[in-house]
Amino acid sequence: MTIWTPQDDGHADLSSHDTFANGAPHNTFARLRRDDPLHWTEYEGGKNFWSVTRYEDITQMNKQADLFSSARGIRMEDQSYEEYLARRTFQETDPPEHSKVRMKLLKAFSKTTMAQYEEDIRTLCAEILDQALAKGTFDATKEIARQLPMRMLGRVVGLPDADLPWLVEKGDALIANTDPDFTSHVLDKMQTDEYRMMPFNSPAGAELYVYAKELMAEKERKGDTSGVLNLILEPAKDGSTITETEFRNFFCLLVAAGNDTTRYSIAAGIQALCHQPELLDQMQTGGAVWETAADEIIRWATPALYFRRTATRDVEMHGKTIREGDKLLYWFISANRDESQFEDPFRVDLMRSPNRHLSFGQFGPHVCLGMWLARLEVTVLFQELAKRIKSIEPAGPQKFLRSNFVGGIKELPVKVEAI
Amino acid sequence: MKVTWKLPGGEAVTAQADYGQNLMEAAQANDVPGIVGECGGSLACATCHVHVAPEWTEICGEAGEFEDAMLDLVENKQDCSRLSCQIELAPQLDGLVVSVPAD
Ligand code: HEM
Numbered sequence: 001m002t003i004w005t006p007q008d009d010g011h012a013d014l015s016s017h018d019t020f021a022n023g024a025p026h027n028t029f030a031r032l033r034r035d036d037p038l039h040w041t042e043y044e045g046g047k048n049f050w051s052v053t054r055y056e057d058i059t060q061m062n063k064q065a066d067l068f069s070s071a072r073g074i075r076m077e078d079q080s081y082e083e084y085l086a087r088r089t090f091q092e093t094d095p096p097e098h099s100k101v102r103m104k105l106l107k108a109f110s111k112t113t114m115a116q117y118e119e120d121i122r123t124l125c126a127e128i129l130d131q132a133l134a135k136g137t138f139d140a141t142k143e144i145a146r147q148l149p150m151r152m153l154g155r156v157v158g159l160p161d162a163d164l165p166w167l168v169e170k171g172d173a174l175i176a177n178t179d180p181d182f183t184s185h186v187l188d189k190m191q192t193d194e195y196r197m198m199p200f201n202s203p204a205g206a207e208l209y210v211y212a213k214e215l216m217a218e219k220e221r222k223g224d225t226s227g228v229l230n231l232i233l234e235p236a237k238d239g240s241t242i243t244e245t246e247f248r249n250f251f252c253l254l255v256a257a258g259n260d261t262t263r264y265s266i267a268a269g270i271q272a273l274c275h276q277p278e279l280l281d282q283m284q285t286g287g288a289v290w291e292t293a294a295d296e297i298i299r300w301a302t303p304a305l306y307f308r309r310t311a312t313r314d315v316e317m318h319g320k321t322i323r324e325g326d327k328l329l330y331w332f333i334s335a336n337r338d339e340s341q342f343e344d345p346f347r348v349d350l351m352r353s354p355n356r357h358l359s360f361g362q363f364g365p366h367v368c369l370g371m372w373l374a375r376l377e378v379t380v381l382f383q384e385l386a387k388r389i390k391s392i393e394p395a396g397p398q399k400f401l402r403s404n405f406v407g408g409i410k411e412l413p414v415k416v417e418a419i
Numbered sequence: 420m421k422v423t424w425k426l427p428g429g430e431a432v433t434a435q436a437d438y439g440q441n442l443m444e445a446a447q448a449n450d451v452p453g454i455v456g457e458c459g460g461s462l463a464c465a466t467c468h469v470h471v472a473p474e475w476t477e478i479c480g481e482a483g484e485f486e487d488a489m490l491d492l493v494e495n496k497q498d499c500s501r502l503s504c505q506i507e508l509a510p511q512l513d514g515l516v517v518s519v520p521a522d
């Protein structure tokens with residue numbers, strides 16, 4: 001299996017989206033973990049930042065939200081205070097403010113709530129797979145992985161089915177805003193001044209804004225209280241309510257966060273099946289493997305390559321001084337391949353247990369809200385896939401997304417033999 | 420110090436833990452099934468829920484206000500429910516017994 005990107009000489013530019021267009025630069029991450037775990041990374045497009053690459057460091061730092069704050073941005077790109085205020089969601093706040101909003105959402109996204117959607121997911125998976133597999137040779141990202149997450153999110157959120165294809169497209173444009181295949185407004189390649197106040201700097205953000213507003217108005221008019229969006233509109237115990245801006249941003253967050261991440265987890269899982277044929281046998285044997293498979297696939301995928309924090313005061317680490325206001329990138333993709341935490345990290349082991357990967361930003365207050373949904377989707381998709389195929393193999397070169405933030409195989413040609 | 424986790428299936432895990440750790444961290448260090456602790460003790464996930472054995476509830480103390488609100492989200496909340504990341508291990512808890520609720 002191709003793991004080491006041959007283009008990566010161990011000194012790849014982590015701030016460059018182009019670097020990741022060939023897959024994550026694992027040689028560079030391995031070197032940094034070993035020699036320079038707190039690496040000052042130069043960034044042409046803005047302020048330089050610290051790259052944190054070791055598992056142990058990230059887990060320790062992610063807990064300390066008072067010291068390493070989410071409230072000054074969570075992406076590498078810099079933003080002014082005005083931009084921050086206009087675009088932020090509760091993901092860009094710190095406890096205790098963060099906790100208040102999050103608490104309202106936890107129940108809606110809990111393991112138990114999500115389990116109720118299992119049959120829905122299974123039906124959707126069956127539909128999607130039957131269509132795709134009939135083709136024999138096809139792009140697995142497009143025909144399988146791209147379809148499920150948005151349709152499922154639509155159900156959970158309570159959106160009309162007819163709107164879902166449009167949402168998939170907008171979700172793509174929102175988050176893959178550095179890949180020209182997905183947006184005509186490539187973030188680092190043009191002046192996007194007009195959109196600076198929009199979520200993810202994107203015109204798709206503007207459209208989603210309008211959609212969210214209309215959606216709520218419609219629901220209110222009909223007295224429809226289904227789905228999770230209503231949960232966050234209810235006043236908190238102290239009587240405070242979410243503002244319209246906060247609401248619209250949260251809606252965009254759901255579309256963006258629930259879409260690509262799950263998609264690229266599924267894609268990475270299919271890619272693994274192509275390269276480690278024993279995985280399909282294991283899945284077909286079934287049983288206990290399903291308790292651990294999804295997490296290993298999601299570790300393998302690590303679709304959220306990093307999230308950023310900002311230091312709130314000076315602090316010493318690894319003999320260096322992190323200054324107040326310095327940006328820090330927690331490279332989950334590196335932590336998930338850290339040989340001191342994972343045995344044989346470049347092998348997919350569906351029975352890996354315990355598997356305390358960091359794909360969901362674990363060990364911090366922002367740990368993914370959608371993780372139970374994502375795990376369920378991945379589990380059910382692969383259960384249904386394994387039932388239907390005898391073999392699966394690559395049918396052409398795979399292509400990665402041009403982004404140092406979302407890691408994903410955007411084109412994955414495969415050939416399957418159906419059962 | 421020692422801690423015992425009773426598991427839903429009837430078995431139990433008894434293990435050595437360190438002062439200064441919290442009970443969730445001790446569970447993770449010993450791979451106790453059912454104590455996930457996804458948020459690393461940030462009071463943001465409620466995946467570290469335990470029922471404290473009757474003889475230990477007083478010594479462990481009550482859940483704080485926010486912890487209590489978080490506990491409203493779990494299945495199987497009881498008076499003896501705590502989020503184990505909020506229980507700091509200290510000498511007076513040596514021998515602590517808790518059970519892991521079925522989910
Ligand atoms: C495999 C799929 C997924 C991956 C890898 C993933 C990854 C992540 C990560 C790494 C974070 C933490 C960000 C940080 O530390 O700042 C996060 C947060 C979040 N995720 Fe996910 N996610 C996935 C699926 C989903 C889904 C399906 C949804 C929604 C339905 C979702 C909604 C959210 C939200 C709302 C947050 C913010 C939570 C907070 O700030 O408290 N995610 N996700």
Ligand code: FES
Nearest residue numbers: 456458460465504
């Ligand atoms: S570990 Fe998340 S609430 Fe205790």
